Every structure is written in C-alpha cells, then in structure tokens.
Amino acid sequence: MEKILQQALEYGKQYTPIGKVASYIPELHKSSQSDLGIYIKTLDGKGYGVGAYDKKFTIQSISKVIVLTLALMDKGCEKVFKKVGVEATGDPFNSIVRLELKHLQKPLNPMINAGAIATTSLIHGKNGTEQILRILEFAKLLSDNPEVDINQEVYESEIKTGDRNRSLAYFMKSSGVIEGDVESLIEVYFKQCSIEMTCQDLARIGAIYSNNGLCPKTHRQLIPKTICRMVMAIMTTCGLYDASGEFAVRVGIPAKSGVGGGILAAVPNKLGIGVYGPALDEKGNSVGGVEMLAYLADRLDLSIF
Numbered sequence: 001m002e003k004i005l006q007q008a009l010e011y012g013k014q015y016t017p018i019g020k021v022a023s024y025i026p027e028l029h030k031s032s033q034s035d036l037g038i039y040i041k042t043l044d045g046k047g048y049g050v051g052a053y054d055k056k057f058t059i060q061s062i063s064k065v066i067v068l069t070l071a072l073m074d075k076g077c078e079k080v081f082k083k084v085g086v087e088a089t090g091d092p093f094n095s096i097v098r099l100e101l102k103h104l105q106k107p108l109n110p111m112i113n114a115g116a117i118a119t120t121s122l123i124h125g126k127n128g129t130e131q132i133l134r135i136l137e138f139a140k141l142l143s144d145n146p147e148v149d150i151n152q153e154v155y156e157s158e159i160k161t162g163d164r165n166r167s168l169a170y171f172m173k174s175s176g177v178i179e180g181d182v183e184s185l186i187e188v189y190f191k192q193c194s195i196e197m198t199c200q201d202l203a204r205i206g207a208i209y210s211n212n213g214l215c216p217k218t219h220r221q222l223i224p225k226t227i228c229r230m231v232m233a234i235m236t237t238c239g240l241y242d243a244s245g246e247f248a249v250r251v252g253i254p255a256k257s258g259v260g261g262g263i264l265a266a267v268p269n270k271l272g273i274g275v276y277g278p279a280l281d282e283k284g285n286s287v288g289g290v291e292m293l294a295y296l297a298d299r300l301d302l303s304i305f
C-alpha cells in the first residue's frame with residue numbers, strides 16, 4: 001500500500017504547479033502551493049500516509065458533510081429536505097443565481113454554500129455558541145481526535161471578507177428559507193469552515209462513512225445507517241460542486257472537497273481517505289488531490305460504479 005501511495009503522490013505532484021492556492025479568504029493564501037499528502041484508513045484499523053499527511057489545514061466545505069449529518073440526526077430528513085434540496089448543480093459553489101428562481105425556493109443541495117448555510121441553521125442549540133460547540137464535538141467524535149479545534153486566524157479572515165456568504169444568508173432569510181439572526185448563523189458557518197484537521201483525521205471520518213456509520217474502532221454506531229447512506233449519495237452527486245459529474249466518471253468515490261485543499265473520501269465497505277493539496281483548480285477542488293484519487297481509484301479498483 002505504501003508503494004502505491006508514494007506513486008500516487010509523485011503522480012499528483014506533477015499537477016500542483018497548475019493549481020492556485022485560494023486567495024478570496026486571505027489567510028488561506030499563506031498555504032504552500034506544492035504541499036500534497038494523503039492518508040488511507042482501512043476498516044481493519046490499518047493506516048498509511050505519505051507526503052504532507054499530518055499537516056493541519058481548515059476543512060472548509062468538508063464541514064458541510066459533518067453538519068448535514070448532524071442536522072439529519074437532530075431534525076430528521078423530512079425537516080431538513082424541506083429547507084434544502086438534493087439535486088446536483090452545474091453552478092459554482094458560491095452561486096446566488098438559482099435562489100431567485102420561483103419554482104425552486106430552496107437551495108439546490110447542502111454541499112453548495114447556500115444549502116450549507118441553510119443546513120447549519122437547523123442544528124440544535126439555543127444560540128450560535130451552542131450550535132458550533134455541538135458541531136465541534138461531533139467533528140471530534142467522528143475524527144477520534146479530541147484536539148480538533150477552530151483556526152481563529154482563518155475564521156477572522158472569513159468573517160472580514162465573507163460578504164458573498166452574507167448575501168446568500170440574507171437572501172434566504174428574505175425568502176423564508178432560514179429564520180433567526182443571520183449574523184449569528186453566518187458566524188457558526190464560518191467557524192465550521194475554519195475547523196482544522198489533518199489527512200489522518202479526514203481518513204478516520206471517511207472510514208466511518210464507508211462503514212455505514214459504525215466506528216470500526218469502537219464498534220459504536222456514530223451515525224444511523226440510513227443517514228449515512230443519504231449523505232454518501234449526496235457526496236457522490238454534489239461533493240465536488242460543478243465538477244461532481246466529471247469526478248464520478250473519472251474517480252467514482254463518494255467525496256467532498258474544500259477550498260483549504262482537503263478532500264474527504266469514503267469507499268463503501270473498504271476504506272476512508274483524507275487528501276491535502278491547497279493548489280486548487282478553477283472549480284475550487286484540490287488539483288493534485290483529485291489526480292491522486294484518480295490514480296488510486298484506477299490502481300486499487302475503488303470506483304463504486
């Protein structure tokens with residue numbers, strides 16, 4: 001396994017020079033263009049990592065998977081899917097255009113920013129502080145890492161520059177998709193995006209999703225099986241935004257990317273994968289990360305299709 005991972009890393013490294021590190025959140029721009037790492041966690045508890053696999057980065061949109069899961073556990077699928085759809089989008093992750101279409105009235109899916117903000121609003125808690133604490137606790141539980149925390153610098157950078165997300169949230173408040181205090185909601189959303197993890201943490205989370213929500217280490221059912229399946233389906237169809245179709249064709253693994261450069265992937269009944277590579281393609285996905293996954297899917301026959 002180490003040898004194949006090393007080959008995948010070398011293959012992926014060829015692509016990092018053509019990507020760009022995110023700059024619209026200024027703090028993210030400090031990441032190193034050439035960093036690339038991957039960690040695999042198998043369901044029998046073995047772990048393999050190469051490259052920058054123990055470097056911390058903010059999970060950004062990968063938090064949408066964790067928060068969707070928690071919202072479904074808190075509220076049930078009927079209430080969640082009343083507020084957010086499950087259809088793929090051909091638009092960029094931060095697009096506002098479809099929110100105004102009369103026949104839709106709710107964001108297309110929970111993996112785009114609008115849908116994620118609406119999903120965050122459904123997390124139980126009497127205020128934003130309680131909501132983010134519950135999200136953070138759940139992230140610690142899934143990653144089996146009590147040290148997981150929020151990167152304050154990235155959070156502050158997002159809060160200063162996140163006007164597009166504020167616009168999405170205010171628009172959704174005006175159309176009745178979300179209720180309550182928008183500023184408090186947007187703070188929770190930026191904090192969940194600023195949660196910091198390593199590839200190892202992501203791989204452990206991936207292993208839980210790949211094992212139908214059952215923790216392979218403790219044998220505790222951390223996520224109900226039906227919810228786990230729904231989230232994996234949404235990762236497959238919407239996890240890489242307007243590149244989800246191409247990713248399904250080339251790689252075929254349920255996955256979720258973030259502009260911090262991370263990708264969480266879960267191969268059903270086999271393994272969890274965490275990837276880090278902050279050089280992004282034009283759609284906001286790790287360019288080296290996607291290539292590594294394509295290489296591994298081919299070599300290890302990981303596609304679900």
Ligand code: DON
Nearest residue numbers: 060061093193257258259284
């Ligand atoms: O809201 C944002 O724009 C970021 N905090 C997260 C976006 C993101 O990760 C999109 N991923 N590829």
